[in-house]
Amino acid sequence: MKIIINKASKRFNRLSFSIFWLVLSVGMTNNVAFAQEVLMQNKAAGLYQDTLDLPALTMASAQHSLLLDIAFVGERIVAVGERGHILYSDDHGENWQQAQVDSRAQLNAVFFIDDNTGWAVGEDALIMQTTDGGVSWHKQFDDRDAEVRGPLLDIYFKNAEQGFAIGVFNKLYFTDNGGENWQNWQEHADNLDEWHFFSMAVSDGHNAESSSGNSSIYLTSEVGLLFRSTDGGENFSPLQTDHDGSFHGLLVKRDSTGKDVLLAFGVGGKLFSSTDSGNSWLAIATGIESGLAGGSWLTDGSALIVGANGVMLKVSSDLKHVAKYQRDNGLPLNNVMQTGPDSLVLVGLGGIQRMLLTELVSPSIKRVSSSTGVQHD
Numbered sequence: 132m133k134i135i136i137n138k139a140s141k142r143f144n145r146l147s148f149s150i151f152w153l154v155l156s157v158g159m160t161n162n163v164a165f166a167q168e169v170l171m172q173n174k175a176a177g178l179y180q181d182t183l184d185l186p187a188l189t190m191a192s193a194q195h196s197l198l199l200d201i202a203f204v205g206e207r208i209v210a211v212g213e214r215g216h217i218l219y220s221d222d223h224g225e226n227w228q229q230a231q232v233d234s235r236a237q238l239n240a241v242f243f244i245d246d247n248t249g250w251a252v253g254e255d256a257l258i259m260q261t262t263d264g265g266v267s268w269h270k271q272f273d274d275r276d277a278e279v280r281g282p283l284l285d286i287y288f289k290n291a292e293q294g295f296a297i298g299v300f301n302k303l304y305f306t307d308n309g310g311e312n313w314q315n316w317q318e319h320a321d322n323l324d325e326w327h328f329f330s331m332a333v334s335d336g337h338n339a340e341s342s343s344g345n346s347s348i349y350l351t352s353e354v355g356l357l358f359r360s361t362d363g364g365e366n367f368s369p370l371q372t373d374h375d376g377s378f379h380g381l382l383v384k385r386d387s388t389g390k391d392v393l394l395a396f397g398v399g400g401k402l403f404s405s406t407d408s409g410n411s412w413l414a415i416a417t418g419i420e421s422g423l424a425g426g427s428w429l430t431d432g433s434a435l436i437v438g439a440n441g442v443m444l445k446v447s448s449d450l451k452h453v454a455k456y457q458r459d460n461g462l463p464l465n466n467v468m469q470t471g472p473d474s475l476v477l478v479g480l481g482g483i484q485r486m487l488l489t490e491l492v493s494p495s496i497k498r499v500s501s502s503t504g505v506q507h508d
Contacts, residue, residue, distance in 0.1 A: 181275070182214075182215075182234065182235040182236045182254075183234050183235075183236050183254075183255060183257060183270070183273055183275060184234070185234070185235040186215070186231070186232065186233055186234070186235065187214060187215030187216060187217070187229075187231075187232035187233075187234065187235050188214065188235065189229055190214075190216075190229070193216045193218060193227075193229045193482075194218055194227045194229075194482045194483050195481060195482035195483075196212055196213050196214065196216050196482055197212050197213040197479070197480055197481075197482070198210045198211065198212035198213075198216065198218070198465070198478035198479065198482050198483060199211060199212045199213075199237075199238070199239050199240070199465045199466070199478065199479075200212075200238075200239065200240045200241050200251075200425070200465065200466050200478065201241070201466050201467075201468050201476060201478050202241045202242060202243055202249070202468075203243070203468065203470075204219075204243045204246055204249065204264050204265055205246040205264070206221065207219055207220065207221050207246075207264055207265060208220045208223070208224055208468070208470060208476060209230075209241055209243070209249070209265040210227075210241075210476075210478050210483060211238040211239070211240070211241045211251050211253075212237070212238060212478070212482075213237045213238075214235055214237065215232045215234050215235040215236055215237070215238060215253075216229065216232075216238070217229070217230040217232050217238065217241075217251065217265065217268060218230065218483070219264075219265045219266070220476075223470045223471055223474060223476075224470055224474070224476040224483065224485050225485070227483065230261075230265055230266055230267060230268060231266070231267040231268065232259065232267075232268045233259070233268060233269050233270050234253075234257060234259060234268075234270055236253050236254040236255065236257050237253050237254050237282070238251045238252065238253040238257070238259065239252055239253050239254075239282055239283065239284050239285070240252050240283075240284060240285045240286055240330075241286075242285075242286045242287055242288060243265075244288045244290070244291055245291070246264055247261075247262055247263060247264050248260070248261065248262055248291065248309075249261050249264075249265060250271070250286050250288065250294065250296075250310060251268065251286070252282075252283035252284070252285065252286045252296050252298070253282060253283065254282045255273050255274060255275040255277075255280055255281075255282070256272065256273055256274035256275075256277065256280075256281070256282070256283050256296075256298060256302060256304070257270065257272070257273045257282075257283065258270070258271045258272040258273070258283065258286070258296060258304075258310060258313065259271065260310055271310045271311070271313070272304075272310065272313045279300050281298055281299035281300050281302060282298050282299060283296050283297065283298035283302060283304075284297060284298045284299070284327075284328065284329050284330065285297050285298075285328070285329070285330045285331040286331070287331045287332075287333060287348070289333070289348075289363065289364070291309055292306075292307055292308055292309050293305075293306065293307050293363075293364070294306050294309075294310060295316065295331065295348070295364055296313070297328035297329075297330075297331055297350055298327070298328060299327045299328075300325050300327060301317050301320065301322050301325035301326065301327070301328065302317070302328065303315070303316045303317050303319070303320055303328060303367075304316055305319075305364065316364075319364070319365060319366055319367060320350075320358055320366075320367040321358070321366075321367065321368050321369055322352070322358065322367070322369070326352045326353040326354065326356060327352060327353055327377070328350045328351070328352055328358070329350075329351045329352065329377065329378065329379045329380070329397075330350070330351045330378075330379060330380050330381050331348065331349065331350050331351075331381075332348075332349050332381040332382065332383040332393075333346060333347070333348050333349070333383065334346050334347050334349075334383045334384065334385045334391040334408075335385055345361060345389070346363075346385075347359050347360060347361050347383075347391055347408060347409075348360040348363070348364050348367075349381055349383055349391075349393065349409065350367060351377075351378035351379065351380065351381045351395060351397070352369075352377070352378065353376070353377045354375055354376070354377075355371060355372040355373065355374035355375050355376065355378070356369050356370065356371060356372075356378075357369070357370040357372070357378060357381070357395060357409060358370065359408075359409055370409045370410075372395070372403050372412040373403075373412065373414060374395075374397075374401050374403060374414070376397060376398040376399055376401060377397045377398045378395040378396065378397040378401075378403075379396065379397040379398070379422065379423065379424055379425075380395070380396050380397065380423060380424055380425050380426060380436070381393060381394070381395050381396075382394040382426055382427065382428055382434055382436075384428055386406070390406065390407055390408050391405070391407075391408040391409065392404075392405070392406050392450070393405040393408075393409055394415075394426070394434055394436070394446060394450070395412075396423035396426070396436055396438075397422065397423055398422050399420050399422065400417045400418075400419035400420045400421050400422065400423060400438070400442075401414070401417070401423070402414070402415040402417050402423065402436070402444070402446070402453070403415065404450045406450070415446070415450065415453060416453070417444060417453055417455065418453075418455060419442055419444075419455060421438050421439040421440045421442045422438050422439045423436050423437070423438035423439075423442070423444070424437060424438045424439070424463070424464065424465045424466065424479075425437055425438075425464070425465050425466030425467065426444075426466070426467060427466075427467055427468050427469060429469050429488075430469060430472070431448065432448030433445055433446060433447055433448045434446040435467055435469075435475070436467075437464035437465070437466065437467045437477060437479070438463070438464060439463045439464075440457065440461050440463065441457050441458030441459070441460060441461045441462055441463070441464060442455070442456070442457055442464070443455070443456040443457065443458065443464070443467075443491070444456075445491065454491075456491055458484070460481070462479055462480045462481040462484075463479050463480045464477050464478070464479040464484075465478055465479040465480075466478050466479070469488075473487050473488045473489055474486075474487055474488070475487070475488060
């Protein structure tokens with residue numbers, strides 16, 4: 132999940148967020164004090180309950196709610212999002228069922244290490260786990276009482292025991308026992324300014340301990356920064372690009388020479404590529420200003436990246452050409468996954484959307500333009 136959070140919001144809490152939504156829901160935009168009083172009275176009377184401690188509600192409309200990330204679990208697809216909604220499909224995204232989830236807090240990202248075991252992360256450093264392929268989820272960890280509260284935005288396990296979770300304000304956690312215990316790992320990142328960590332990617336998929344012994348873990352951040360670990364997550368060092376904004380997403384794959392190919396993207400439609408494991412970067416001209424949130428590599432070696440306003444960018448396998456498209460509904464997209472030879476599942480505002488790759492040239496998808504992407508500046 133890729134969320135923009137200003138550093139001035141460090142003291143923002145979930146009660147304030149509840150007040151905001153109560154004001155909207157009752158239509159009293161000029162009476163914040165009244166809404167705050169209602170919530171405070173409910174809390175004092177024992178009526179207020181933290182969403183972290185409430186189970187997600189089963190809703191027929193859950194697949195149309197805000198969904199923020201998606202993952203494969205064998206032949207199953209799992210999506211996570213607002214209100215603790217987790218949905219899964221066993222027929223390539225045609226039909227969806229809602230999972231049983233022990234928390235109603237927003238979930239921002241999901242990751243599976245095998246067909247049974249996975250984790251999802253969300254607000255107040257919430258970490259959920261499943262051991263039945265995503266059918267049911269229980270809480271492993273939260274940090275609601277931290278001095279600086281905030282969400283976790285991504286999670287990754289390099290094996291069944293060792294995993295990392297990242298989030299705003301330099302939040303970085305590590306476990307070496309499958310999530311039974313999580314420890315603060317911030318001192319292992321050279322991030323003295325405490326920039327946010329937005330997303331995480333690894334060159335060899337699940338395996339950061341490949342036979343080559345040199346897989347890297349990458350974190351995206353603010354002010355054009357990424358962080359890279361070449362020692363399995365023991366240390367994370369900064370990588371600087373020419374971008375001065377945030378990178379909300381990252382795609383990584385290992386090429387035939389053993390180097391990592393990376394695409395980093397984020398605020399303002401910015402897209403950067405590296406073909407040498409992040410040591411040098413080229414800006415790729417996208418011709419858009421819409422924020423880019425997520426993406427995936429396609430089976431033909433190209434990449435599909437999605438973002439605000441229903442924008443979709445298809446980057447050629449040689450990283451030299453970009454074709455721009457836009458969904459007619461214009462709804463923000465947060466991630467995309469290829470689920471078959473010609474099928475895609477997208478998640479974002481409005482929930483789950485399905486489409487065919489061939490639709491990228493059909494009237495239902497507006498092709499904005501196609502251009503040479505490398506920008507030498």
